[in-house]
Structure formats: structure tokens, C-alpha cells
Amino acid sequence: MDRQLAQFSAEERTRPVAPQQEQPPPYPRGSGRQGRLKVFLGAAPGVGKTYRMLDEARRRSERGTDIVVAFVECHRRRNTEDMLDGLEVLPRLTREYRGTAFPEMDLDAVLARRPEVALVDELAHSNIPGGRNTKRWQDVQELLDAGIDVLTTVNVQHLESLNDVVQKITGVPQQETVPDKVVRHAEQIELVDVAPEGLRRRMAHGSIYAPEKVDAALSHYFRVGNLTALRELALFWLAGRVDEGLQKYRADHGIASVWETRERVVVALTGGPEGETLIRRAARIAARAAGGDLLAVHVARSDGLADANPAALAAQRRLVEALGGSYHSVVGDSVPRALIDFARAENATQLVLGTSRRSALSRSLTGRGIGETITALSGDIDVHMVTHEESGRGRRLPVPGRLHSPARRIAGPLAGLVTPFLLTALLSQTRGAVNLTSDILIFLLAVVGVALLGGVTSALLASLFASLLLNYYFIPPIHRFTINDPNNILALVVFAAVALTVAAVVDRATRLARRAARATAEAETLSALAGSVLGGQSAIEALLTRLRETFGMDSVALVRRPEDRQLPVGEANSEADSVGIEEVPVGDDAVLVLRGRPLPAADRRVLTAFAAHVAAALDRAHLAEVAAEVEPVKAADRMRTALLAAVSHDLRTPLAVAMASVSSLRSHDVQFTPEDQQELLASAEESLGKLNRLVDNLLDMSRLQAGALSLDLQPTGLDDVLAAAVDSMARGTSASLRVQGLAQVPAVLADGPLLERVVANLVANALRHSGGTPVLVSASALAGQVEMRVVDHGPGLPEDDRERVFLPFQRLGDTDNGSGVGLGLALSRGLAEAMGGTLTPEDTPGGGLTMVLTLPATDGDSFS
The missing domain is CATH 3.40.50.620 (HUPs)
Structure with a gap:
């Protein structure tokens, strides 16, 4: 995000950013027109996204639009393949990866062909290494940047924000994801929807998967509850996207009335x-x-x-x-x-x-x-x-001198002009019953009331007219602007002084109250701001959201400042002011841009505080990146410390046994029989074998921790892997195993030798805790994944210990000293995850523990 760090506005909540390229793409940009993206969104596989996309392509082609099929995956579905008739299909690019050929979209061929519209299936797909982009959505972004419109498909489980939710619902992890902002940026998103019952009928008729996979799919991923939940997720996600479009339309057209599209x-x-x-x-x-x-x-x-x-x-x-x-x-x-x-x-x-x-x-x-x-x-x-319990119980009185509203600014001077005349008319009717002192006090009370209502200006006006009316109507001689008694002159002067003093005090109280109220409002705003940031929200997004809401702006953006323009703090941009844009520097190389109403000077102090918070958030983000880079080093140090503390005994024991056996054989003091010599050689060989396996585990764990483990992922059969793993273990292991379904599942994409070690560790661990009962090793395929289960009927494992058992140097339940340093399961999970799989423990029905190893299948069948 070189040009734009973050943005939040009333019209547009998210804005996707094109991926950064290390070098410019080898094709011309053209006229600069940005292509338009249309996404066909589905709640589950088989709803007909690809069919619907091809149907629209055929209709556009019949109207004369230049359309090419850049990449479409039909999954051997005849109805979908028939829709390709009459459309130009570009040849695919074959890319080899670790000895296996994979078909991919030829991005450069599409750019060279430059059609009006390109069809690109499976937006969340990960490209085979070797191209310039790791994800297909990045290829699509290049097509859009080149001015080519794109039709594409994606399922709701591949949206990054919903990936974990879908896994909780279905129990199936999804390795392929696409950022939500990429899909939200599409000009059109069309939901391809099928009721759960209809989708299950389509599955049962063999329209989605091969017949041998139908039963497993219907009983797992394609259960009615799963499909209903996925459908609801898709509808709610799309509703949010539609709502953003509606808000933008209302803002663009200045629509202030409420449209009751949702509550x-x-x-x-x-x-x-x-x-x-x-x-x-x-x-x-x-x-x-x-x-x-x-x-x-x-x-x-x-x-x-x-x-x-x-x-x-x-x-x-x-x-x-x-x-x-x-x-x-x-x-x-x-x-x-x-x-x-x-x-x-x-x-x-x-x-x-x-x-x-x-x-x-x-x-x-x-x-x-x-x-x-x-x-x-x-x-x-x-x-x-x-209604509530506090209704009518009263509240604290406002601070005296509240800020005058426009109505009071009109009513104050009017009261200052009218009130003295009304009092004069009233007191004239009581002449003789009320003396001069009382008349003056009543007029003084009226002036104070006018001061409270309209401030010092209104009080001055009231005191002026009150003085003249008192002189003319109540101070002898009556009906003349003269005063005979000096005491009356003193009373009139005191009246005017008191009136003006009270008015000045009231006005000062009003100003102080206004400042205090402003400070209170600013403090509450900054407190809410801090709560947004500390409450776990994204710091930059939370700050920009609060900034827009607080000042009532149309949009707020944080952008990089051009190198040739340095805007000093407090400088006003005349051109920007003319179009309702405010700019506030943030640090040395960024600026806050606010679009909307002009901000008064009183708001700039809080605006500066916001800018300081944004600058601090940027600094924290940078420090977090630095800390993330340091964390692997700290983890490696912890690993080395734990390693030295844990392996001292386990390295020394087999080494001591091997050395003792070899020393005995070399000794000339004792004559060993051939049987004794063979036994000593066997002990030395067994001890050296343990030592070799321990060193291999330590080295592999070290490579995993450092991220330096190299993998050779190739299609691998689980039955072959199990046979090799059993051969590497103690004699008689195969007699303690029951195997089921390994030959019937597809091959997995894995590193054969590393997978052999994972399986050997799992089987050895199950045999050690099975209590003499046979261990079952079974496999099944579902949703582009293969699950291998190693089932024992031993004492099992408490739920609280199920994650601890995968930590290095943990030997839960092992009391013997010959079980190693506790790296077997930790290494197995690390290797499984490095190969794109998972390793999780489950309860065995009837007692015991089941280790479930999940790896991606290589037959091309997936939920994309």
C-alpha cells in the first residue's frame, strides 16, 4: 500500500489494493481503463457457479462481445463441459513441480490476446510455484489492470474472514483463501443459490462427484445442517456487500430519507x-x-x-x-x-x-x-x-451559563428591550403601594433575568432602558428626565453598576462553562477513541472510523505525502478548503485527508490529537513488524536451551551402551563365544540406531523451527508409506496392526520419506500405549482431503493434555527412560503442517486415542 495506507468513508468501507510486483509485468498497460470484475458466489460446491458463468459468457458472446475462456475447471461434469461449445478456449500452461505436471492459466497469453472479457474459474486457487504470482486472484488483478473484464467464481468457504467459521461448521479445513476486499471490490457479485435438499439430490444423482464419493460426501460435508449454515453465511456476507453499495448510492445521490431495506x-x-x-x-x-x-x-x-x-x-x-x-x-x-x-x-x-x-x-x-x-x-x-426505573427521578442541574442557542440570541435582546416597558406599565398601576426602593429592586431583578437569558449585551440594553424609565416615571420629578434628591441619583448609579456587574459575571460564567463543556466533550471523544483502539480493533481503521464520526465528515483517508510537497503543521490549503478538504500531517511521510464540512478552529486541537494517535499507531505497527522478525530468533534460543537440558541423558545412554559393547568385543581379557559376540554387536547396533533416529529427529525439529526444511512434494500412496514405516520399526510390528482402506483412497501430495517418519512415529506411539491390543490404521477421502486414522484402545489422553502432547520434550504418561526426549509427536505435527496437512487427536469410541492425519489429495477433486 504505497499510495494509500488505509481508508474509511461513509460511502466506501474497504478499498482493495493491487499486489506489489517486484518488477513491472511484461505487457503494455494500454489506455489505463480498469477492467470490471464480476464474481459468481456459491455457498457450497456443486451449486452451479461455473455453469452460470459460462451461460452468461455465451449470452454475451451472442451479442458480439469478445470473450475467451482463460481457465475453467469442469470437474468432468458433462453439462458444464457442453457449455464450452462455441467459446474460444485459450491453451493452458503446463507447469512442472517436483516431477509432476500441473495445468495452469497462461496469464501472458491472455494479456497478449487482450479480449474484452476473460473467464477465470476458482478465484481462490493457489498457483504452482514458478509464475510471478502466488495466487490466482493476483492474476485476475493483472487482467483488470490491463483493462480486461473478468468473470470468476468463488465459494463462501474460501473467503478469508469466513474460513475459520466454515471449518468449525463442517470440520474440513480449507487451505485456499482469497481476501474479502478482493471480492468486495467486484462491480457485481451474483449469488448462485440452491436449496440444501436440491443440492443433495444433485449430489445423489452423480452430478457433482464420482459415484464412489457420493455416500461419504452426503454423510459428512453435504449434511443438511452444514449446507443450511453455509447458505446463511453466504447470504449474510452478500447482504453486507449490498448494503455498502446502497450506502454509497445514497451518499452519491444525496438521499437523506430512510430506506427500510434492513432493520x-x-x-x-x-x-x-x-x-x-x-x-x-x-x-x-x-x-x-x-x-x-x-x-x-x-x-x-x-x-x-x-x-x-x-x-x-x-x-x-x-x-x-x-x-x-x-x-x-x-x-x-x-x-x-x-x-x-x-x-x-x-x-x-x-x-x-x-x-x-x-x-x-x-x-x-x-x-x-x-x-x-x-x-x-x-x-x-x-x-x-x-420507560425505566430512573424515569422522573430528576437529574443534575446544568452548569450556569449554558451556551446560547440561536433562539436565545434573538430572545435576549428582545427581552432587554421589551421587559423594562412591561415592568413600567405594571408598576405604574401600583404607584403609592410600592415605594421607589422596591421599584428599583424589581427592575434590577428583571435586568438579572435578561442577563441570564441573553448575556451581557442584552443586560446592557435592559439596564439602559430601565434607568431611563425609572428616571422618567418613578423618580421625582415625575415625567421629567431630572432628579432632585441626591439619594435618588446614588440609587440609580448603584442600580446601573449592579446590573452591569451581574451581566458581566453571567457572561464570564457562560464563557467558562462553554470552555469546560468543550473540554468535557473532547475528553469523552478521546476516551471513546482509546477504547476503540484498546478494545482489540484494528488501530488505524478504528482511528479513522472515530475521526469520521466525531467530526461528521464524508470520508477520511490516510495517504502518503508526495515527496515534492511538505505541508507544515497548521498550514491551510486554500484549494483544498474551497472543496471541503482538510489535510493534517501525520509524521514525516503521511497526511490525513478529510473530506466534508469545513472544520472550525476549535476542532483542530482534537484533530491534532487524532493525528498524534494515528502516528503512534503507525509506529506501533512498525515495531510489531520488527518484533515479529525477532520472535523466531527468540524461539530458536528457547529451543536450543530446552534441547541441551533434555537430551543430555537420552544422547548419553545409547552412546554408553554402544561404547560398552564395542569395548567388550575389543577386550583381550575375556574370550566371548560367537553367540555372545552376536549379542554384543546387536546391542551396539540397536543403540546406534536409537542414537541415529534421535539425531535425525533433533535435526528435523531444528529445521522446522528455523523454517529451513526442504520438501519434495509428490503423489504418494498411503499403503506404500505404511509398509515402509513398518519395515523400519521392530520386528513383529505388522502382526499388531489392522489395515483398512489405505489402498482405496487417492494418493496424497506429500514428501514420501518425511511422511514415512510421521506414520512410523504415530504407529509406534499407538503400539506403546495400546496395552497389547491391535492398532487399527484406516483411511478415507473427503472434500479433496485424505484422512489417515491411527486408532488404539489404550488408556487415552485427558482433554487438557491433548495440545501439550505436541510440545517438544513432553512425555505425558511415559515413566520409562527409553521413550526418548518426547519429540515424536511434536515432529510429526510439524512435518504434517509443513506438507499442508493437519494432525489432531480424538477419542476412540470405547476408550483410547485416535490420531487423525489429514493431507491434501492429488486427484484434483476439491471443493473449489
Whole structure:
């Protein structure tokens, strides 16, 4: 990602990045037009993705589109092969790998042919080593960069984000994956869907797999429950992609109204004790609609109301995330407006609020509250007012001097002008009953009220008119702007001074409250920001997400700064400002680019803090990369230390036996019979054999730890491997084994000698713990994988020890000193994983332990 480090926007959540090439591809780029990608997505093999892709290709070809078949895998399905008739099929490239020839797409031939549309099957496929790209999706990216449109296929189990979920559902690991962003970047994604029952009928009729594999597939991968779950995964994943497209369309066309395509429930949190009640209520509302989203939002107010409890907000955030929702924090002068704007931006359909915690008296004095205002502004968003235990119990009073709203800025001067005249008219009716002192105090109280309402300017206006009216109507001589009594002059001066002092104090309190409220809002924003980063989210993505939400921007991007342009901190870009773009430097070589509304100066302090967090996140990412490079070295050091501590006895014992046998044979003091000589030679040979195997295990484990083990992967028969493994073990081993199904399964892609050692270790371990009962070695094929099971009926292994047994230098349950340093199973798992397989333990029905060795088959049959 040289030009763009990360990006998050309201219209586009992910943007794929073309893979970096070490050297430029050997073909011209053309006019620069980017090709368009269409993906046929399936929930399982056999739903008809390839058939559907070929059907569209034929229809396009009939309309005159230049189409070629770059690579299509028909899996010997006649109906699919018939669809190739009439289409131009490019010859495949044959690439040899470790003595075996494999067909691959000829990328250079497709680029030289330069069709309008190319058909490329199995997007997640891994290329045979020898080409410039390791994955087929990288080949497709080159075709798109060359301006060639591509039709391709992929199954949901190959999506990187769902790979582990599919394995948990089906129990079948998938080695081939494609990044989600590659598929999401497609211009079109078409779901090829078949009901589970229909797919099983298609399987039973032999339309997907060969007849000998149908029963195994139907009873394992193609169970109704598995297929239903995979179908639901595909639908939900595609729904998310469709939703992103809808959000982009709405943003591009300026559509503010809510489109109720799916339920999105926004719950407003104040940090009060009622939060958990509201969250659970909103979660139940969202759960009623399949695929409903739950979003919690807290408005960090800048109007002086600081009643949010940070600890309560943190707890409520954890509850929201535990219920599968997301937490958001925004800053707004008007809470109702901020909530409505957020809900509309997220295309929310329902808004959940708590009933007011203010008392009935407070509501009667202050008028319409937040809930009523939001209901009036909601339009087509449904508003739920949820009662709770805190309703009507009151809340803390706001800090005096709250920030004036536009209505108060109008009402203040108006009150300063009108109030003195209304008081004059009222007090004129009580002349004689109320003396001059009381008149002045009443006018003073009115001026203070005007100051609280409109600030110092309104108070000055009120005090001016009040002074003139007091002089003219209440201070003798009446109806003249003169004063006879000096005491009255003093009273009028004190009145004006008190009025102005109170107004100044009120205005200062307003300004200080505004600053405190701003600081509180900034602190809450940064606290939510830190929670996003520390909560396990991707640091850069979380920062950019919070930045966009906090300032209400259309998009936020982190990009590399051009070398010929250095933007000093705080410099404003006039051209950028004219189109609503803000740029903030991040470190020495990156810049934050914000597109949307112009930011006021007061927001730049928080923006600078965001930039500092982004810079720190970039530094942490770099340090994490460095630490990852150091970790293998530390692991190697730990391995060497454990090795020296563990093998001192196991190396010395066989060596001592061999040396004693040879020394005895060389001795001239004792005359050994031929039988004794043979026994000593056998002991020496056996001890040296143990020593040789121990050294081989140590060397191979060292190579595995260092990543330097070389493999020669070739098609290998399991029956041949087992026979060789038994030959290398003690005599009589074959009599203790029962073999089932090894000759009927396909060959596996493995390194023969290394696989022989894995099988020998597994069989030897099973025999050692079988208690004299025969050990069963069986094999079966399913979903492009071959499973070899080594079954014993010994004491078994506790579940807590099943992973420990694969650690080096572990000998669980072994009390003898002749069982070695405990490298057998650790080495076996390492070798299996190096060959692209797995080694896992399972319970044996009736007691005992079963080791399941899974390796990829080489007959080309897979779930792609």
C-alpha cells in the first residue's frame, strides 16, 4: 500500500489494493481503463457457479462481445463441459513441480490476446510455484489492470474472514483463501443459490462427484445442517456487500430519507443508570429481524451538560459489543439534531430512547425535552420511548451559563428591550403601594433575568432602558428626565453598576462553562477513541472510523505525502478548503485527508490529537513488524536451551551402551563365544540406531523451527508409506496392526520419506500405549482431503493434555527412560503442517486415542 495506507468513508468501507510486483509485468498497460470484475458466489460446491458463468459468457458472446475462456475447471461434469461449445478456449500452461505436471492459466497469453472479457474459474486457487504470482486472484488483478473484464467464481468457504467459521461448521479445513476486499471490490457479485435438499439430490444423482464419493460426501460435508449454515453465511456476507453499495448510492445521490431495506436500531446512551435497560431493549428489537444491526451512540455534549458517567459508558460499551452491536461517539451542540443526523447517516430505521429522568416540575418549567424534540424531527425513523426505573427521578442541574442557542440570541435582546416597558406599565398601576426602593429592586431583578437569558449585551440594553424609565416615571420629578434628591441619583448609579456587574459575571460564567463543556466533550471523544483502539480493533481503521464520526465528515483517508510537497503543521490549503478538504500531517511521510464540512478552529486541537494517535499507531505497527522478525530468533534460543537440558541423558545412554559393547568385543581379557559376540554387536547396533533416529529427529525439529526444511512434494500412496514405516520399526510390528482402506483412497501430495517418519512415529506411539491390543490404521477421502486414522484402545489422553502432547520434550504418561526426549509427536505435527496437512487427536469410541492425519489429495477433486 504505497499510495494509500488505509481508508474509511461513509460511502466506501474497504478499498482493495493491487499486489506489489517486484518488477513491472511484461505487457503494455494500454489506455489505463480498469477492467470490471464480476464474481459468481456459491455457498457450497456443486451449486452451479461455473455453469452460470459460462451461460452468461455465451449470452454475451451472442451479442458480439469478445470473450475467451482463460481457465475453467469442469470437474468432468458433462453439462458444464457442453457449455464450452462455441467459446474460444485459450491453451493452458503446463507447469512442472517436483516431477509432476500441473495445468495452469497462461496469464501472458491472455494479456497478449487482450479480449474484452476473460473467464477465470476458482478465484481462490493457489498457483504452482514458478509464475510471478502466488495466487490466482493476483492474476485476475493483472487482467483488470490491463483493462480486461473478468468473470470468476468463488465459494463462501474460501473467503478469508469466513474460513475459520466454515471449518468449525463442517470440520474440513480449507487451505485456499482469497481476501474479502478482493471480492468486495467486484462491480457485481451474483449469488448462485440452491436449496440444501436440491443440492443433495444433485449430489445423489452423480452430478457433482464420482459415484464412489457420493455416500461419504452426503454423510459428512453435504449434511443438511452444514449446507443450511453455509447458505446463511453466504447470504449474510452478500447482504453486507449490498448494503455498502446502497450506502454509497445514497451518499452519491444525496438521499437523506430512510430506506427500510434492513432493520438498523440506534440506541441513544447518556451514560446514566438506565443505559443497560435501553441496550437490551434495543437488542431485542434488532433480533426480531434477521440480520438487524444494533448501534449504540453517545453524544458528547458541548452545551455544559456534563452528566455522563465514564465508567457507566465503558460498561455499556462492553455490553453493546457483547450483544453483537457497535458503539459510536459523536459531538453535537444539539443532542436531538446530532442523534437524528447520526441515525440518518447510518440509514437507521428505529431509534430507542429512554424516557426523561427530569422531574415533572422540571419538565413543566423547561418545556419540550429531548425525546419530544427527536420525535418531532424523526420523520420516517420510528422512535421508541422506553420507560425505566430512573424515569422522573430528576437529574443534575446544568452548569450556569449554558451556551446560547440561536433562539436565545434573538430572545435576549428582545427581552432587554421589551421587559423594562412591561415592568413600567405594571408598576405604574401600583404607584403609592410600592415605594421607589422596591421599584428599583424589581427592575434590577428583571435586568438579572435578561442577563441570564441573553448575556451581557442584552443586560446592557435592559439596564439602559430601565434607568431611563425609572428616571422618567418613578423618580421625582415625575415625567421629567431630572432628579432632585441626591439619594435618588446614588440609587440609580448603584442600580446601573449592579446590573452591569451581574451581566458581566453571567457572561464570564457562560464563557467558562462553554470552555469546560468543550473540554468535557473532547475528553469523552478521546476516551471513546482509546477504547476503540484498546478494545482489540484494528488501530488505524478504528482511528479513522472515530475521526469520521466525531467530526461528521464524508470520508477520511490516510495517504502518503508526495515527496515534492511538505505541508507544515497548521498550514491551510486554500484549494483544498474551497472543496471541503482538510489535510493534517501525520509524521514525516503521511497526511490525513478529510473530506466534508469545513472544520472550525476549535476542532483542530482534537484533530491534532487524532493525528498524534494515528502516528503512534503507525509506529506501533512498525515495531510489531520488527518484533515479529525477532520472535523466531527468540524461539530458536528457547529451543536450543530446552534441547541441551533434555537430551543430555537420552544422547548419553545409547552412546554408553554402544561404547560398552564395542569395548567388550575389543577386550583381550575375556574370550566371548560367537553367540555372545552376536549379542554384543546387536546391542551396539540397536543403540546406534536409537542414537541415529534421535539425531535425525533433533535435526528435523531444528529445521522446522528455523523454517529451513526442504520438501519434495509428490503423489504418494498411503499403503506404500505404511509398509515402509513398518519395515523400519521392530520386528513383529505388522502382526499388531489392522489395515483398512489405505489402498482405496487417492494418493496424497506429500514428501514420501518425511511422511514415512510421521506414520512410523504415530504407529509406534499407538503400539506403546495400546496395552497389547491391535492398532487399527484406516483411511478415507473427503472434500479433496485424505484422512489417515491411527486408532488404539489404550488408556487415552485427558482433554487438557491433548495440545501439550505436541510440545517438544513432553512425555505425558511415559515413566520409562527409553521413550526418548518426547519429540515424536511434536515432529510429526510439524512435518504434517509443513506438507499442508493437519494432525489432531480424538477419542476412540470405547476408550483410547485416535490420531487423525489429514493431507491434501492429488486427484484434483476439491471443493473449489
